[in-house]
Amino acid sequence: MKITFLGAARTVTGSKHLVQTEGYNLLLDCGFYQGDKKESDRLNRELPFRAEDIDAVILTHAHLDHCGTLPVLVKQGFKGRIYCTPATAEIARLILLNSASIQKTDSDYYNAHVSGREPVAPIYTAEDVEKAVKHFEAVPYSNPGNVWKTINANIRFKFYEAGHILGSAAVLLEIKEKGSVKNVAYSGDLGRADLPILRSPEFIQESVSTLLMECTYGSRIHRPVEVVCDELKDIINEAVKTKSRIIVPAFSLGRIQELIYVLHNLSRKKSIPALPIYVDSPLADEITRVFTRYTDYFDEQFWNDFGNDGDSPFSFVNLINVRSVEESKALNNQNIPFMVIAASGMCEGGRILHHLKRNIGDPNNIILITGFQAENTLGRRILEGVSPIKIYGNFYDVRAKVIALNELSAHADQKDLLEYAGKTEGLKNLVLVHNELPQAAAFKKIAEAAYPQLSISIPELGQSIEI
Numbered sequence: 001m002k003i004t005f006l007g008a009a010r011t012v013t014g015s016k017h018l019v020q021t022e023g024y025n026l027l028l029d030c031g032f033y034q035g036d037k038k039e040s041d042r043l044n045r046e047l048p049f050r051a052e053d054i055d056a057v058i059l060t061h062a063h064l065d066h067c068g069t070l071p072v073l074v075k076q077g078f079k080g081r082i083y084c085t086p087a088t089a090e091i092a093r094l095i096l097l098n099s100a101s102i103q104k105t106d107s108d109y110y111n112a113h114v115s116g117r118e119p120v121a122p123i124y125t126a127e128d129v130e131k132a133v134k135h136f137e138a139v140p141y142s143n144p145g146n147v148w149k150t151i152n153a154n155i156r157f158k159f160y161e162a163g164h165i166l167g168s169a170a171v172l173l174e175i176k177e178k179g180s181v182k183n184v185a186y187s188g189d190l191g192r193a194d195l196p197i198l199r200s201p202e203f204i205q206e207s208v209s210t211l212l213m214e215c216t217y218g219s220r221i222h223r224p225v226e227v228v229c230d231e232l233k234d235i236i237n238e239a240v241k242t243k244s245r246i247i248v249p250a251f252s253l254g255r256i257q258e259l260i261y262v263l264h265n266l267s268r269k270k271s272i273p274a275l276p277i278y279v280d281s282p283l284a285d286e287i288t289r290v291f292t293r294y295t296d297y298f299d300e301q302f303w304n305d306f307g308n309d310g311d312s313p314f315s316f317v318n319l320i321n322v323r324s325v326e327e328s329k330a331l332n333n334q335n336i337p338f339m340v341i342a343a344s345g346m347c348e349g350g351r352i353l354h355h356l357k358r359n360i361g362d363p364n365n366i367i368l369i370t371g372f373q374a375e376n377t378l379g380r381r382i383l384e385g386v387s388p389i390k391i392y393g394n395f396y397d398v399r400a401k402v403i404a405l406n407e408l409s410a411h412a413d414q415k416d417l418l419e420y421a422g423k424t425e426g427l428k429n430l431v432l433v434h435n436e437l438p439q440a441a442a443f444k445k446i447a448e449a450a451y452p453q454l455s456i457s458i459p460e461l462g463q464s465i466e467i
């Protein structure tokens, strides 16, 4: 069996790992590259394999960097099935349609403003997305029942809760090859035990010889989520006193629902004043509706907080969903402190940009970063203190206070990753994917000391391993 790392190898975007065994080509995730625009565009249009050579895809979760090039795959001739959990199937469709809509806006803007060059077409359209999602086959988590999903006579798999976003799964593959059976697991992206709403990541209950594990935060230890709740409470109370605006770039999928949940809890306990909190993301609103259909995926804490009183965790009195672009722009004309939560989470597009434009120059305001910011994104530049920053061709000085609350990260930290690898029975090869090299190198050193019996590697893009 050969595994080739065709994305998310020493980087955190474009997840694609190709498992090849006796004439069968199984792709694990088919993610979009995000970051440097020109390079990402090229990588997203030109897949690193022939689409018709791929027999099936297993999709771990609905983040764009894991599912984003599925419409390209189908457009270029893929005929097989795309296996994922039922919630992932629903959310991935929304995420892909949103991506198609952003691509259309970007290409229309480019074609209208850049003359004398070839017009550009979106990488895929909404129609391409609808064709791609017809290939989805929903497979539930393996427990309860511990059932395998059979792909063919030699390959079967199970999904385990990854606790990263709603519907996220780690996958255990059992592959028969030349008379022997090999178990290979892929973590997808791993979450954390104490994240709001979601269940904790589940350890794989079978012996696994090779584990492909994400390592986004391989050198970092997150503080507990409760600390973040306290900090959020202090930031809001202070902002009301100083009449500040709090601008929160956040991912529509996962982070916005978690923030609503945490803010609702703070509001119920009267720990924060009745500050208007605007959620300015129609996509988040649609995703929140999917959440309400999958309450059986929620953790015990959720049921303790909201299970009995019939209160919806995703709405409360000072929370206002903003729908139209006009309403969104009008928010900044009012003269009162408020919080606005908008996408995109890395400030690469979407409504957050006009909130940043209007508010980032005022030292009284706060930019609250709540998630991972990849290299070459505007969010990363803001986090690293770059000033001025460029938005829609104009420069803006960064005078607002920038605060990072990394603890709401949906990714496991070093301690969680060490535990996950350590609790994977029979493990021989640990392969670190989905990381920036310094994070992975630091983790490798710690993991080698903790588990000297393991062979640990950090593959480069395009590198293959034989098992």
Ligand SMILES: [Zn+2]
Pocket: 061, 063, 066, 164, 189
């Ligand atoms: Zn993810």
